[in-house]
Amino acid sequence: MTRIMADRSGEMEIFVTAVREGSLSAAARRLDLTPSAVSRALGRIEARLGVRLITRTTRRLVLTPEGDAYLHAAQRILADIAEVEGALADQAAPRGRLRVSAALAHGRLSVVPLLGAFVARYPGILVDISLSDTLEDVAGGRADVAIRFGPLADSPLTARKLGETGRTIAASPDYLARMGTPALPEDLHAHNCLNFNFRRAEPVWPFRRDGRDYALPVGGNIEANNGETLVQLALAGVGVVRVGSFHVEDHVAAGRLVALLEPFNPGDREDIHALYVGGATRPARVRAFVDFLVEKLGRS
Incomplete structure (x- = not known):
């Protein structure tokens, strides 16, 4: 029966650090471990895989072909873990650059006056706003949120209604x-x-x-x-x-x-929507901004 390892990601981090630092002792100092703990972790990986990953010399560590393949896989897995944990942490504290595109007049009159309250509520978000009546390419990554008027064209974007105007x-x-x-x-x-x-x-x-x-x-x-x-x-x-x-x-x-x-007056109304990529998987900063606009503009 295969033994379940409780901390394989930790062992991967030790392996990657040892290779990057070039020695077990340097990796131990970087990770605040003892050299013997680093050596035992590397030994557990090799024993589990049944292959030698590193050839140890008196001066440096040399990767075997299997070690080189494991290094690339471990780096990818650790990056994925960091991305997932960062995304989950972002849900609790939204942060990062938020690129907003708004129509010129509506942005100046209705959106810009709200930005002070928004960044006070979410100090980890940097708002990068552009006011133009030209629709930025949200799907192509030129904006995270675009605020626009009128009927919606077929597109892969998600739309959330912010309000309407006569x-x-x-x-x-x-x-x-x-x-x-x-x-x-x-x-x-x-x-x-x-x-x-x-x-x-x-x-x-x-x-x-x-x-x-x-x-x-x-x-x-x-x-x-x-x-x-x-x-x-x-x-x-x-x-x-x-x-x-x-x-x-x-x-x-x-x-x-x-x-x-x-x-x-015929009473014709024009809907105002926030357009963005993704639904439930959208970044927390996008969710926070759109929710904020619905809260504030829905009152007006």
Whole structure:
């Protein structure tokens, strides 16, 4: 019957250390053992395997072919053990670099203000955040978590809903004083409607009247690839915008912008998701960050 060894990984560590240090006495000093304890451990391995792993000379240790094969296997096994133990320890105390990609405006307005509280809760995590309306390649390893809006494309990524946002049409009081306030959606034909440049060639804004949804073509003289720019233009009195409500709610509350045509708002909502690789096997720092976002953004 094969004898069950209680500490084979410990013997592997002694073997690897002896080879790395070049002598039994140096390995003993490194591991805080006696030279005889190191020698007995190596002897137990060789007796169990039935082969000689090391040829001992007065000056150095020489690996046999079997010893060389055992060395590589032992190094791999010890690395696997260290990785597993590190991952389990990480569950208790998440740590490491966390690469986050967020849309420009939502990141600035909603995510960045939360980071101080997050790193205070998890001091072992270094947050590396990039704000861009270009979706980073999470599956390819360019980001650990990406926070994005809208319908989800088919992908191997895991998605967790963080919340949702509506849409608001708004303009500055200065612009409305000059151009008039639209009372009906069709009044927008006489206004400078600033739009996104990644929408349709002929942009349309949705409305609802008498229970019926319809799309109204609008036009303007500036297009942009992000809502942050459009809001800046609206604040400057350049035109009318239709953007995510989170973009403008503070400006509307402060009177810097005026919400328009709310009785005709179709109530369309856009989901906000955190995208990341893996489910239950995701790193603890990713789990901690996504859970934190759900906790904080779900309240707002």
